[in-house]
Amino acid sequence: MDALRVHIEGIGWWSPQWPDWTSAEQALRAGADLADAGAAKPPASLLAPGERRRAPDLVLLACEIAGQACAAAARPPGELPCVFASMRGDVATADAVCTTLASAPLEVSPTRFHNSVHNAPAGYWTVATGCRAASTALAAGVGSFAAGLLEAALETLAGRQPVLFAAYDSAAAGPLAEVVHAQASLGAAFVLNADPDERKRAVLRLRHEPTPVEIDPATHPVTAALPLLRALARGEAAELRLPYGTHSSLRVEVLA
Amino acid sequence: MPSRIPPLAITAYTATSALGRGRDAHAAALHARRSGLRANDFTREPLPCAIGRVDGVEAAALPPAQAGHDSRNNRLAWLGLGADGFLDAARACIERHGAGRVALVVGTSTASIGATEQAYRELDGGRFPAPLREPMLHTPHSLAAFLQAALGTRGPCLTVATACSSSAKIFAKAERLLRLGVADAAVLAGVDTLCGSVLFGFNALELVAPEPCRPFDAERRGLSIGEAAGFALLEREGAADAPRLLGYGESSDAYHMSTPHPEGLGARRALADALARAGVSPREVDYVNLHGTATPKNDAVEAAVIGEVFDASTRVSATKGWTGHTLGAAGILESVLTLLAMEHAFVPGCLNAVMPDPACSASFAFDNEPRAICVALSNSFGFGGNNCTLAFGRAH
Numbered sequence: 001m002d003a004l005r006v007h008i009e010g011i012g013w014w015s016p017q018w019p020d021w022t023s024a025e026q027a028l029r030a031g032a033d034l035a036d037a038g039a040a041k042p043p044a045s046l047l048a049p050g051e052r053r054r055a056p057d058l059v060l061l062a063c064e065i066a067g068q069a070c071a072a073a074a075r076p077p078g079e080l081p082c083v084f085a086s087m088r089g090d091v092a093t094a095d096a097v098c099t100t101l102a103s104a105p106l107e108v109s110p111t112r113f114h115n116s117v118h119n120a121p122a123g124y125w126t127v128a129t130g131c132r133a134a135s136t137a138l139a140a141g142v143g144s145f146a147a148g149l150l151e152a153a154l155e156t157l158a159g160r161q162p163v164l165f166a167a168y169d170s171a172a173a174g175p176l177a178e179v180v181h182a183q184a185s186l187g188a189a190f191v192l193n194a195d196p197d198e199r200k201r202a203v204l205r206l207r208h209e210p211t212p213v214e215i216d217p218a219t220h221p222v223t224a225a226l227p228l229l230r231a232l233a234r235g236e237a238a239e240l241r242l243p244y245g246t247h248s249s250l251r252v253e254v255l256a
Numbered sequence: 257m258p259s260r261i262p263p264l265a266i267t268a269y270t271a272t273s274a275l276g277r278g279r280d281a282h283a284a285a286l287h288a289r290r291s292g293l294r295a296n297d298f299t300r301e302p303l304p305c306a307i308g309r310v311d312g313v314e315a316a317a318l319p320p321a322q323a324g325h326d327s328r329n330n331r332l333a334w335l336g337l338g339a340d341g342f343l344d345a346a347r348a349c350i351e352r353h354g355a356g357r358v359a360l361v362v363g364t365s366t367a368s369i370g371a372t373e374q375a376y377r378e379l380d381g382g383r384f385p386a387p388l389r390e391p392m393l394h395t396p397h398s399l400a401a402f403l404q405a406a407l408g409t410r411g412p413c414l415t416v417a418t419a420c421s422s423s424a425k426i427f428a429k430a431e432r433l434l435r436l437g438v439a440d441a442a443v444l445a446g447v448d449t450l451c452g453s454v455l456f457g458f459n460a461l462e463l464v465a466p467e468p469c470r471p472f473d474a475e476r477r478g479l480s481i482g483e484a485a486g487f488a489l490l491e492r493e494g495a496a497d498a499p500r501l502l503g504y505g506e507s508s509d510a511y512h513m514s515t516p517h518p519e520g521l522g523a524r525r526a527l528a529d530a531l532a533r534a535g536v537s538p539r540e541v542d543y544v545n546l547h548g549t550a551t552p553k554n555d556a557v558e559a560a561v562i563g564e565v566f567d568a569s570t571r572v573s574a575t576k577g578w579t580g581h582t583l584g585a586a587g588i589l590e591s592v593l594t595l596l597a598m599e600h601a602f603v604p605g606c607l608n609a610v611m612p613d614p615a616c617s618a619s620f621a622f623d624n625e626p627r628a629i630c631v632a633l634s635n636s637f638g639f640g641g642n643n644c645t646l647a648f649g650r651a652h
Contacts, residue, residue: 002437078510089396089417094369098376101452105301106459113457114514114639117365118396118417123640126508132525134506135642136425139396139415147414154432159258176372179384180391208438210356210410218391245413247404248356 003205003253006153007196009162010073011232012065012189016040020068028233034186034223042187046077047128054111055124057185058090058170062121063128065189066166073191073199075162077129080191081155082164084122084137085148087221090115091172091182098176121168144169144221145188146242146250152192153206162193169220181218188222188229202232203255213243228252257528260535263649264431264501265494267349270340271592272332273484273579274308278339283596286604289624291578293468293480298450303459306468308482308580309450310335318402324390325402327368329449333399334406336447336485346407349441349489359411359439361430362400363423363446365584365638367415368393370451399447411439417584419638420547421506422446423486424587427646428504430490440492446588447485454481454583461514463551469581471548471574472555472616473609479549482580486588494651499595502536502631502647505529509641516554516637520561523635526643527565530633534647541570542629543603544619545594547637548574549581550608556615558635563617571627572619577607587636591646598629598648 011021017035018024019042042064044052052060062084070077093116100108114120119137126135134155140147145167152165168187171177193199215224222229224243231238237256241249270278274292275285285292293306316335318326337343350358375388388394392401400415412433416425423446430442448454458464458481465478490501507529509522516523531538544566546558555574562572575593582589597604605621606612612622631649 004436004438081506087395087397094372097453097457098369098373101373101456102376102379105299105452105456106303108453108456108460110457110460110462110514113453113460116453116457117419117639119419119638119640119642120513122418122508123513123642126510126641127512130510132508132510132522134428135418135508135640136416136429136506137418137640139417140413141392141395141397141401144397147412150412150438151414151429154429154436154438157436158432175376175379175382175384176394179375179389180394208412245404246401247410248412 003207004153006192007200008202009199010069010191012068014042014064015186025233028230059121059124061168061187065187069189069191078131080164081133082135083152085144085167087144089118091177095174095176142217143244145225146244156192156194165190184220186222205253207251210248213249215243257532261533265498267494268345268489270342271486272336305464306480327371329368330402332485333447342487353440355410357440358409359433359442360409360413361426363416363426364399366448367396368398373452418642421636421638421642421644422584424636424644442490444488446585448584449483469550470608471550474611474613476550480580482582484582484585484589502649503530503533505645507643516557520557522643526645530645530647543632544572545590545634546574547635559615566619568618571603571621573606573621594632594634603627
């Protein structure tokens with residue numbers, strides 16, 4: 001196959017230590033490492049106040065980074081098809097639902113149940129932004145970032161339109177969180193486009209390859225994509241491979 | 257409006273649901289108007305409702321090499337893979353194209369959450385019991401990870417989890433992977449299983465009927481939850497008589513997490529985009545398999561959209577009276593039922609509707625009807641206002 005060529009128009013980022021891409025970009029350029037620093041909540045100011053109160057942390061994280069990427073790209077968020085990728089989904093909500101199911105199943109909260117679907121962040125996002133375009137929620141283990149990036153690239157190339165991509169996983173507590181290693185809250189988002197205009201910040205060439213990347217499968221999917229984010233922060237050309245599941249990888253060329 | 261896309265061949269397909277294993281069991285039940293729904297015998301805590309339970313899931317042990325993936329969902333997947341020779345067809349397809357050129361695109365909403373629920377019932381000092389500590393089992397990707405291990409595909413392998421549109425959207429994802437040259441074939445899988453989360457969750461939302469669901473009945477009282485596994489192989493070329501994927505439309509309601517848009521704006525957009533990609537007009541559509549969950553709101557909105565877009569020459573029905581709402585598997589299960597309707601040249605009229613809702617237009621079929629079907633659609637709408645319409649047809 002030919003490599004898929006897409007442009008990045010805007011980047012969003014949130015982690016407890018770096019609340020936006022500007023601060024992450026500076027830190028990554030300086031060679032800083034990710035640290036698990038505190039339990040701050042993403043502001044997710046795009047959500048209406050009522051929704052923000054109801055929304056689980058994972059939704060706040062996804063909406064925060066998605067909103068940042070759209071703002072950086074100067075794209076109206078309500079017009080972009082969106083691809084949301086998360087390896088574990090909402091562990092905190094699943095923990096609450098499973099705890100109730102184990103003791104008093106008839107008392108499961110209806111709100112918690114609808115928040116438990118993997119596309120809850122995409123649902124809150126499309127309601128908040130008035131987006132009627134396609135929205136997708138996907139998972140692919142430690143390769144969730146690579147799988148989401150590839151899907152968003154395919155959507156932008158197939159439709160010749162800008163597409164929003166967001167990848168995130170949240171820290172949680174409880175027995176499930178322990179088993180799935182839900183230890184860090186961290187998310188990154190891009191607005192991708194097929195055709196370059198003045199918004200273009202970087203060019204990527206993507207190619208799926210059936211060769212694995214050695215990585216601990218418990219790695220946060222955005223941490224697994226850190227080589228790409230570092231290259232973007234430095235604004236340098238780079239060629240790297242991101243893990244795409246157990247058996248394959250996504251070769252990414254960053255063109256200067 | 258999207259542009260027309262080249263059709264893709266569906267070179268193998270199968271389904272396993274409460275109606276039985278494989279295409280013949282499904283065609284026979286549709287013809288005989290025999291529902292697969294039964295009184296709930298699944299939950300420990302009594303819940304008076306009907307369910308679409310698959311017999312034999314408990315006994316469908318996974319191959320020893322994949323024992324670490326054990327869950328009800330993966331057992332149903334394994335049971336379903338064996339029907340209609342699908343496993344052999346998938347392996348032959350992988351042989352033909354090379355494992356690295358075959359994608360695996362999976363749709364599920366439950367994944368193996370049933371195993372997670374079990375771990376919470378059996379907590380050992382606040383921790384999961386040792387046999388249930390495999391991390392992948394407790395993530396949305398557990399079904400895809402099992403199927404990739406069982407099949408040996410090495411192309412892109414991803415899980416789409418958009419609630420009840422999950423395994424409809426996998427057709428759209430696979431089409432783009434093929435059209436843009438990332439893969440030469442795709443194994444599509446949709447599997448969801450009964451579990452406490454969905455039965456008690458939908459019950460909490462007051463969407464579960466106390467009796468078997470009655471799509472488009474004037475006095476419908478909600479849905480019946482079911483489980484199913486569906487599979488399809490998508491390739492650029494196929495036999496002349498292999499059905500084709502003609503198009504798809506994906507959209508969002510931008511309205512509410514668990515209630516459809518009152519004017520069905522998202523549903524209309526998905527329908528319009530599917531017709532545009534297929535290059536067909538509403539008049540050319542012979543049959544539409546509806547989402548038709550039998551909740552008062554879903555069916556009212558969908559009936560209004562159908563009444564505005566199609567005239568009586570297009571026949572429409574919902575098949576959830578046979579299978580229940582199989583959630584993340586509904587998209588592919590109902591695609592298989594749609595392909596069976598094409599193959600057997602009949603429309604399976606809505607089952608269990610004693611008194612048809614007067615809001616239903618003249619397109620609605622409430623009894624089975626003989627009908628040559630050249631172009632058919634299947635609607636799937638999910639939580640979060642996530643919609644997908646698929647268009648199927650023949651080679652020419």
